[in-house]
Amino acid sequence: MAWTKNVLRVNLTEGTCTNEPLNMDWAEKYLGQRGLATKYLTEEIDPKVDPLSPDNKMIMVTGPLTGTCASTAGRYSIVTKGALTGAIACSNSGGFFGNELKNAGLDMIIFEGSSKKPVYLYIEDDNVQLLDASELWGRSTWNTEETIKANHGDPMIRVASIGISGEKGCKYACVVNDMDRAAGRSGVGTVMGSKNLKAVAVRGTKGVAVKDGARFLKAVAEAKQVLVDNAVTGQGLPAFGTQVLMNVINETGALPTRNSREVQFSSANDISAEAMAEVRASDNKSNLVATAACFSCTIACGRVSEIERTHFTVKDRPEYQKASGGLEYEAAWALGAATGIKDLDALTFANFICNEQGFDPISFGSTLAAAMEMFEAGDITTKDTGGLELTFGNAEVLCTLAELTGKAEGFGVDLGLGSKLLCAKYGKPELAMQVKGQEFPAYDPRGIQGMGLTYATSNRGACHLRSYTVASEVLGIPEKTDPLESDGKPGLVMAFQDATAAFDSAGVCIFTTFAWTMDDLTPQIDAACEGDWSTEKLLEIGERIWNLERQFNNAAGFTAEDDKLPQRLMKDAAKTGPAKGLTSKLEVMLPEYYQLRGWTPDGVPTNETIQRLNL
């Protein structure tokens, strides 16, 4: 129950698809999704493997709650060794694809090897086939999804695919499903492209069962009410989406601006949720046209947007005048504040292109911001950019480069390297705002101290979705802590990291944790899954997963030296706002964090920790 107990193994080198039973001992210890697939991956690949070699594997995985009526229970993840980072990667996506996979009777698909020719995997319940994708190669994710549905004559197929950027090796390519949901970070789409796997198309009709239906429905109803009653999940996110944060974080003085030279963006309001909802004088419409939920989600933070038809990005291009996935906070920040661009429709267009061609707007925007700073300093010139003026605030250049990066053409090839390699190439490695090769998102560690430790210690490289201490430091969830203080943050970060790993592994969305504690999740797991599940057990699973990921990274060659932030955050104090005069206090927090984790001063889990967690 809850798990289908069925794993599909696809060997792309041999062209074979075989079923095997799920390892239930591992399910007991790692729950599902992120945790369970990480266990499989770490057992099956050499941590030192080249992420783009056939010896790397890529796992698409659901959680035990995926496909049920638990709120937000449609999540799936892609777990692999990341192309952007060389670290463990787990990118999580919503939409409807995860549910479809579960309904086809699969807990996970393990892709191994590499196909000689482009292929896509087609699954119709037990009918599983690797099909020729030469017709699809070179197409966008949008076109791929439409073409597969048309070719099979079935509009109810769900598709997860890569765009041209993933085919051509952009280091931060995504896997996009349902047109505008993405397993976005760490270059999981790049790994998929290296395997010549264009898409996974699924139609599942088997149904998902739970252990104790009556108890499950009651637990789900109670947990949904908790979401309704919470100000963030009941009001803020449904009304404004994640973009509710733009003005809040700017006022906190933690909005990284112009490649983190500043921590506040004077035009933040122009690219905010409020701006998206504002009715334009020109056509009496707003950028925001609808609110969209992922499968089973009762929060509905998703935005649907349309660009003003006379805007320079779309005026001669009707194909982009349609509604599509609107800006989330992280994308609006990366494409906007990080680059100093305040043209909302330009950001919306660049975001459309990121979805269409399948690349991560956070890494893209941050890499472009670094390129703009190097252009300003003369390290990059128009000779390198094909004549493009990479000035901060240049909306036309953002949109041009989004399209070039999506198709890996011109200077877009350089931008596809990610900030770490790009800045190294042009001689300014210190200007890359990244940790372990992954660009950090929309919270400046000088203004929100916990996020500095979060970025430095995140197992998949800098990321906000591994321990979102913003919840505590800015929003007061579960209790308010001072964002400018580093005291107490190591414990806070650790608690968020462990809980998040467990929530991810259940198959629900991390946004539920604005309202839910583990005590809200436990009854749902316990009613759905066989065995006995307690909050203590789930928290231990979270800690076990975190340590397993760390062990993989250590074995891959990462050390405490890699738990570092860019010098700018450590040396250049914030110039304005509440954090004025502050730098990140990472050097104070990190040793305490290692100690709390039960790791050596070099960041290695001690034997005692390994034994305690039964690793």
Added chain:
Amino acid sequence: MQKSLNINPDKCTGCAQCELACSYESEGVFNLSKSRIKVFKFHDEGRFVPYTCTQCSEAWCQQACPVDAITLDLATGAKIVNDATCVGCKVCTIACPFGTINYIADKGVVAKCDLCGGDPECVKVCPTNAITFVDANWTGLDKMRNWAMKTDSGSQASA
């Protein structure tokens, strides 16, 4: 008082909670492909539209059935498919102008909304009240009220 499902697509977010509740109530599993209510997504317009049987008074599915497998529930007004009688001929699926009665290949019979015996599960789980269960004689009440509010005497109508 007889009640009817009343659907307001403007409020729908496309979350499929209604489909999950419907499939669980009727089949005991969560399965969008077994739901009697379906949410259609018009991606390029940003629109979501839940759609299901509206329980016609002169129900063409019922008229077309050659074995009288579809009967009227007098208490709820729902047209109910009797699985034991249905022969799976699918003539009802052709007769229904709206497509809201469909063949279930696994079972060899057709299925449609039965209003859950008068307490529809889809209504209970809809997070945005896009689906409500209202007085069958006044399915237009909300729309009337909204239009009434736009008249000059709107302040009185909304009181």
